[in-house]
Amino acid sequence: MRTEAERFTVLLRDRLRARGTGQPGRRLAAAVRDLAEAGALPPGARLPSERELAPAVGMSRGTVAAAYRSLVLAGLCERRTGSGTYVVDHRPQEGGWGFGHLMRADPLVIDLSKSVVADPSFLRLPAFDPAELLHAPHQHGYDAMGDPRLRAGLRERAGDNFMITSGAQHGIDLALRCAVRQGDVVLVEETTYPGALAVVRRCGAQPVPVPCDEDGPSPGAFRDAVDRHRPACAFLMGVHSPTGRVTPAQRVAELAGIARAADVLLVEDRALAEVVHTGDAPLPYATGHPDGTITVGSLSKTLWGGLRIGWVSAPAPLLSRLAELKVENDLATSVVGQRMAAVLLEQAAGDQWRQELRRRRDHLSRALRRDLPSWRWRTPDGGLSLWVRVPGADAERFAHLAQAYGVAVAPGTLFSPDGRHREHLRLSFALAPELLDQAVTALAAAWQARHSASGEGDDRIGVTV
Structure with missing residues (x-):
C-alpha cells in the first residue's frame, strides 16, 4: 500500500506533465497548488521534505526549496519549525467576487484578470538622481x-x-x-x-x-x-x-x-x-x-x-x-x-506601446481561436482586454476552475451593477506573448476538464468572431 508521500508524488508527477514546459520552480509550486485546490491535498497535509521530493520529480533540491518558499509567501502553505511544510486552507469559496478579489495578487498564477501594464519594458529608464x-x-x-x-x-x-x-x-x-x-x-x-x-x-x-x-x-x-x-x-x-x-x-x-x-x-x-x-x-x-x-x-x-x-x-x-x-x-x-x-x-514611447498592445491583442486572439474556438468576442478598438463570451458556462465557477489550472480571469459579473453577464470573462492581453500562450493552454485544459466533468464533448468546434 502506498504511503501518503508516495501517493502525493504520483499525483504531482501527473500534474507536472499536464502543465507542460516552463520554469521548473513555478511549475512545481503551481502543481502543488492545483492538487490542494482539487482537494487531493487537504488542509493540514504535510508535504514531502525537499530532500525527498527533489529526486522523485527530477528537480534539484534548490528548485524544490524555492517552490516551497513561494507557496509559503503566497499563504498557501506554512512552515512549522522542526516539522516540515504543511498545506493551509486556501480553497476558493463560491461567490465572494468583488473589486477587492480582483485586486488580490497570487504569484503562482498567470494573471489575465487585471487590465494593467504588467511589464513596462518599453520605457527607457533614465538614471534618477x-x-x-x-x-x-x-x-x-x-x-x-x-x-x-x-x-x-x-x-x-x-x-x-x-x-x-x-x-x-x-x-x-x-x-x-x-x-x-x-x-x-x-x-x-x-x-x-x-x-x-x-x-x-x-x-x-x-x-x-x-x-x-x-x-x-x-x-x-x-x-x-x-x-x-x-x-x-x-x-x-x-x-x-x-x-x-x-x-x-x-x-x-x-x-x-x-x-x-x-x-x-x-x-x-x-x-x-x-x-x-x-x-x-x-x-x-x-x-x-x-x-x-x-x-x-x-x-x-x-x-x-x-x-x-x-x-x-x-x-x-x-x-x-x-x-x-x-x-x-x-x-x-x-x-x-x-x-x-x-x-x-x-x-514615453506611446505609439510604440500601442503598436505592441495591438500585437499582443492579436496574439491572444489567435491563440484563443486555435484552442478555444467556441469562445466569442468582438475585437476591441481600445483598452487592454478582450470581453469574451464563454457559452453555456457560469463565469464565476469557471474562474475558480481556471485559478486551479494556474490562470486568473475576471468573471463578467464583476462588471455588472445587477449581476448579469454570467457568461462573460475579461481577459487581459497586456502580458508578454509567451505568458499569453501558457495562459491559453491552461484555460483550454480547464475548459476541457469542465466539459469532461459535465459529460459534454470536446470544445474544438465552432467559429470565433
Whole structure:
C-alpha cells in the first residue's frame, strides 16, 4: 500500500506533465497548488521534505526549496519549525467576487484578470538622481495640487483646472464622494468599471445600468433614465472597460447634451483614453458639458500602474471641493512618484506601446481561436482586454476552475451593477506573448476538464468572431 508521500508524488508527477514546459520552480509550486485546490491535498497535509521530493520529480533540491518558499509567501502553505511544510486552507469559496478579489495578487498564477501594464519594458529608464527626486518646491512635499514639473507635462491632457491624484481609482473615489450621498442614484453603463461600482455602493448609493449598443449608452435609454431617476451623476467611459469599445464623437456629444440639459453631473473615466488601437482618442464629455463634468485620467495604462499617478479635471468650483476632499484623504500625492512620472512621461514611447498592445491583442486572439474556438468576442478598438463570451458556462465557477489550472480571469459579473453577464470573462492581453500562450493552454485544459466533468464533448468546434 502506498504511503501518503508516495501517493502525493504520483499525483504531482501527473500534474507536472499536464502543465507542460516552463520554469521548473513555478511549475512545481503551481502543481502543488492545483492538487490542494482539487482537494487531493487537504488542509493540514504535510508535504514531502525537499530532500525527498527533489529526486522523485527530477528537480534539484534548490528548485524544490524555492517552490516551497513561494507557496509559503503566497499563504498557501506554512512552515512549522522542526516539522516540515504543511498545506493551509486556501480553497476558493463560491461567490465572494468583488473589486477587492480582483485586486488580490497570487504569484503562482498567470494573471489575465487585471487590465494593467504588467511589464513596462518599453520605457527607457533614465538614471534618477535621488536628490532631485526628493526635492519638492515647498520642501515639505505637501503640494496638494501636484508637483509643478508633472503638472506642466500633463497640462495638454488635463487642461488648466486639475490636480494630481494617487491613480485613477483615487480620482474616481474623490469625484463620486464629491457628488453622491446615501440614497442617490448613479447612472452607469450596463457593464462598467468595478472600482466605480465599489465606491458608489460604499457611499450608500444605487448604481442603475443604462442599456448600451455597439457605440455606447443608448441616448434614448439614457434620457429615460435621467427623467425617471433624477440621478446625482452618471459615470461614463470614452474607451470602455471591459469591452474596449471607443464611443464615437457624435454619441459623446449627444449624451453630454442630454446631461447638460438636465443639469446632471458627469464623471468620465479616461484612464484608457490614450490606449486606442484603431482610430483616434474619444472626444471628452467635458467638451459638450464643460460646467458639469469631472474628468479622471491616469498614467497607469500608458506608463505603469505601480507609479500610482492620476489626475482629476473639473470646473474651478468643483475642483476646489475635490481638493478639500483630497487633503482630508491623503494630504498630498507622493512627490517622489510624481517626479519619476514626470521624467518618464517626457521619454514615453506611446505609439510604440500601442503598436505592441495591438500585437499582443492579436496574439491572444489567435491563440484563443486555435484552442478555444467556441469562445466569442468582438475585437476591441481600445483598452487592454478582450470581453469574451464563454457559452453555456457560469463565469464565476469557471474562474475558480481556471485559478486551479494556474490562470486568473475576471468573471463578467464583476462588471455588472445587477449581476448579469454570467457568461462573460475579461481577459487581459497586456502580458508578454509567451505568458499569453501558457495562459491559453491552461484555460483550454480547464475548459476541457469542465466539459469532461459535465459529460459534454470536446470544445474544438465552432467559429470565433
